[in-house]
Amino acid sequence: MSSPVDVVLPCLDEAGALPSVLAAIAPSYRAIVVDNGSTDGSPEIARRFGATVVYASERGYGSAVHAGLEAATAPIVVCCDADGSFDMHQLGRVVDPIMRGEADLCFGRRVPSSASAWPIHARFANWVLLRFVRWKIRVPVEDLGPMRAARRDALLGLGLQDRRSGYPLELLLRARRNNWRIAEVPVDYQARVGQSKVTGTLRGTVQAITDMLRMLRRYS
Structure with missing residues (x-):
């Protein structure tokens, strides 16, 4: 029997985190690295x-x-970082609203376990961006988090084009444009294993924000 949920894990040099991340994923879910x-x-x-x-x-x-989404076969897909920053036992928090038909897209709102779990420059950039997003498109989300779930066919139907850091924001903007029901649930967030390629550095954070601002201009 095929899994009802595929877990897409984007990965770039995550050898230190993968064993614990994959071991914690429920047997009923299929992990796609x-x-x-x-x-x-x-x-x-x-x-x-x-x-x-x-x-x-x-x-x-x-x-x-996007490569993971194309490789998925389950009706529901949940995306999550592979760096050990999330508790894989909590994947159900974002999956359940989709499975119950209560939401079309569900984000995990990061609740950091410590100050080091979410660098201050990255947290501030996320806060500024989301304030602008809430004002611009009236979507009451507090975090554009990397843990999120939706139905695979619906995600593919959005036709997302961004292949860099603007992808999560394009997803939110297109989902809003298509009148999706968007939900948000709290998930624990801890210090990742190793250094982030994006938010672990000021340069990476600036690049991510640049990509997202470009996306906002495109959809404004």
Whole structure:
């Protein structure tokens, strides 16, 4: 019997985190690790822990997520970072509203376990961006978090184009434009294993915000 939920895990050099991340995913869910150019053996580790491994040759967060979405076969897809920052036991928090038919898209709102779990520059950038988004499109979300769930066919039907850091915002904007019911639930957020390629550095954060502002201009 196929899984009712596929878990898409974008991955770039996450060898240190993958064993614990994959071990914590419920047996009823299928893990799809999308390798985006790792050089640390991440794909081999993912296979060893029973994950399906696919590759996204074009570098970028959106590229990895889209490759995972295309590889998914379950009716519901949940996307989550593979860096150990989330508790995989909480995937059901974002999946359940979709499964019950209460929402079309559900975000996990990050609740940091410590100050180091979510760098202050990244938290501030997220806050500023979301204030603008709430004012611009009237969507009451507090976090554009990397844990989120929706139905696979509906996601593909949105025709998302961004293949970099603007992908999550394009998803929110297009979902809003299509009158999706958008929900948000709290999820625990802890310090990731290793350094983030995006929010772990000021330069990466600036690039992500630049991508998202470009997306806002496109849909304004």
